[in-house]
Amino acid sequence: xxxxxxxxxxxxxxxxxxxxxxxxxxxxxxAIAKCGLRSMLSDKIKLVSGPGCPVCVxxxxxxxxxxxxxxxxxxxxxxxxxxxxxxxxxxSLNEAKSSGASVQMVYSPFDILxxxxxxxxxxxxxxxxxxxxxxxxxxLLLEQAIAxxxxxxxxxxxxxxxxxxxxxxxxxxxxxxxxxxxxxxxxMTGSEIYHAIAEKYNLPxxxxxxxxxxxxxxxxxxxxxxxxxxVVNLYRSAVNENANLQASALxxxxxxxxxxxxxxxxxxxxxxxxxKEQYNAFDAGSFGLDNDNNLTPQCRCGEIxxxxxxxxxxxLFGKACMPQNPKGACMVSEEGACFTKFSYERN
Amino acid sequence: xxxxxxxxxxxINGTKAIVDFCGNKIEAExxxxxxxxxxxxxxxxGCIIQVLxxxxxxxxxxxxxxMENA
Numbered sequence: 001x002x003x004x005x006x007x008x009x010x011x012x013x014x015x016x017x018x019x020x021x022x023x024x025x026x027x028x029x030x031a032i033a034k035c036g037l038r039s040m041l042s043d044k045i046k047l048v049s050g051p052g053c054p055v056c057v058x059x060x061x062x063x064x065x066x067x068x069x070x071x072x073x074x075x076x077x078x079x080x081x082x083x084x085x086x087x088x089x090x091x092s093l094n095e096a097k098s099s100g101a102s103v104q105m106v107y108s109p110f111d112i113l114x115x116x117x118x119x120x121x122x123x124x125x126x127x128x129x130x131x132x133x134x135x136x137x138x139x140l141l142l143e144q145a146i147a148x149x150x151x152x153x154x155x156x157x158x159x160x161x162x163x164x165x166x167x168x169x170x171x172x173x174x175x176x177x178x179x180x181x182x183x184x185x186x187x188m189t190g191s192e193i194y195h196a197i198a199e200k201y202n203l204p205x206x207x208x209x210x211x212x213x214x215x216x217x218x219x220x221x222x223x224x225x226x227x228x229x230x231v232v233n234l235y236r237s238a239v240n241e242n243a244n245l246q247a248s249a250l251x252x253x254x255x256x257x258x259x260x261x262x263x264x265x266x267x268x269x270x271x272x273x274x275x276k277e278q279y280n281a282f283d284a285g286s287f288g289l290d291n292d293n294n295l296t297p298q299c300r301c302g303e304i305x306x307x308x309x310x311x312x313x314x315x316l317f318g319k320a321c322m323p324q325n326p327k328g329a330c331m332v333s334e335e336g337a338c339f340t341k342f343s344y345e346r347n
Numbered sequence: 348x349x350x351x352x353x354x355x356x357x358x359i360n361g362t363k364a365i366v367d368f369c370g371n372k373i374e375a376e377x378x379x380x381x382x383x384x385x386x387x388x389x390x391x392x393g394c395i396i397q398v399l400x401x402x403x404x405x406x407x408x409x410x411x412x413x414m415e416n417a
Contacts, residue, residue, distance in 0.1 A: 001405075002412045027350045052349075080392075108393020110376055133349040137394045140378045184349040187389065187397045210350075217407055224414060234410060237402035238389055244396075246379050335350075 004213060007220050014042035014223065020175050021045070021222050022307050024166065025182030026053030026335030027210055033340035035212040037219075045219065048307035049337035051165050052182050054129045054158070055082045056305060056329040056336045057262045061291035062129075062158045063088030069125050069156065069284060070101035077103045077156075078112050079127035082333045085326065089293040093127075109141045116145070116152045125284045128155040133184045135159050135273055136247035139254040142282055154284040157274060160260050163193050164271030169306055170201040176307060178222035180215065181207040183235050190243040191233045198229040209235040254279055261290035263329055264302020296320070301328035304337050311341040318342055351391035353399060356382050366390055 023029055029049045032038065038047060051057050063086055070077035070093060077093065084094045084105060097103040102122075106112065109126055116124045128138045138155060145153050162185050169176065181194055186207045194205040204225035208218035214234055221232050233239055251273065260272025267290060275283045299321070300314035311317045311330070321327035323339055330336035334343075354366040354373070362378040366388060376394040387399040 002408050002415060004404075004408070007411070025349060054349075108376075110393050131349060133351070133391055133396065136379055137376075137392050137396075140376060140394065143378070182349065184351050184389070184391060184396070187351070213404065213407070217411060220411060221414065232410070232414065234407060236406070237399045238397045244379060247396075250379075 011041050018044045019177045021178050022048050022050045022176045023180040024050035024052040030335045030340050031210045033344035051305045053333050053335045055333035058158050059261045059263050059292040060088040061289040067096040070096050070103050075123050077125050081105050083127050086332045116150045123152050125154045129158045131185050132188045136250045139250035156284040157286040159273040168268050178204040180218045181205045186239040188244050188247050194231045202229050204228050205231045207233045207235050264305050296327040299328040301330045311338040351389040356386045
């Protein structure tokens with residue numbers, strides 16, 4: 001049986017054709033940087049980050065809308081912490097808050113239920129961003145709000161789906177030789193969602209967990225499966241072949257697929273999820289938020305998000321753009337390619 | 348943002364569960380998966396998203412070895 005000494009030696013000594021692998025998920029990006037995995041790889045193995053950090057792919061129009069809603073009397077915008085610092089075309093939620101806006105940070109969307117029940121005169125608007133991992137949780141939140149007749153809750157959604165984004169990247173003549181598939185998205189979707197893309201573009205996928213050994217195993221797998229259409233599930237403690245049926249049913253009940261706008265990429269057909277018309281009362285105006293006015297023209301987030309550039313290629317990286325004063329979304333999120341590069345891999 | 352944390356189910360009350368994360372006991376929603384007391388679970392954004400099954404390092408190496416020999 002193989003052992004990890006043999007695997008790490010293989011990856012360090014790899015001297016074949018250069019290979020470029022994309023870790024799609026922001027949590028993988030952060031894990032790779034924190035574990036120092038790049039230092040364990042041959043120079044011929046390149047890891048590039050993909051568009052799997054929801055904060056990083058949120059367009060400025062969405063942030064602008066959140067800021068505007070937070071400044072309206074009677075509203076409180078509720079959000080995960082990362083979203084507080086992302087700039088729209090005018091300001092961030094943090095800056096809006098310092099101007100008197102009502103913004104509250106939570107760790108779980110379900111916290112909004114108690115807030116709304118305790119304060120019926122306030123409309124709580126949740127900044128509902130995320131991928132397949134988080135979308136069913138928003139559906140479950142609505143299910144509970146409706147059951148409890150809590151009507152002072154709304155979602156401003158920016159919900160995206162992975163397969164459409166991966167297909168888009170593959171269709172752009174990208175130089176990606178394989179994908180480390182997002183582990184927790186796969187928990188919800190099952191490994192089955194990657195087969196069609198793998199077959200269409202003849203690229204391998206390895207589904208991995210988030211510790212160093214899992215990620216190294218995924219890199220090893222993708223090298224061994226290069227130029228094949230194999231989907232290999234290495235995260236079997238959590239990921240099954242099939243989707244979570246309860247989550248799928250909830251998504252189908254509350255959301256409908258449509259075009260979504262991705263920061264730095266633009267519109268991708270059928271890559272977004274929006275509340276169905278019958279749930280309009282819970283929508284804070286999520287359709288049509290596709291403007292993406294980048295404040296800083298030199299910012300290269302768009303190309304970094306699809307793996308065409310690395311953070312070091314951006315003229316702002318580590319100079320005008322740092323975690324304390326981010327210019328682009330990839331430097332805002334703790335799972336952004338630029339934030340992790342700056343924090344853990346700056347030489 | 349899709350980070351999820353493993354914990355152990357201590358008790359269940361309707362669609363909610365108390366989950367132990369290394370001594371921190373947190374209430375989590377349990378409406379997406381069937382759970383029982385003692386299950387190891389993954390929690391994302393305050394919600395249990397999966398019951399973890401046994402899959403250890405040797406099983407991972409088995410997969411890689413099988414792939415190598417295929």
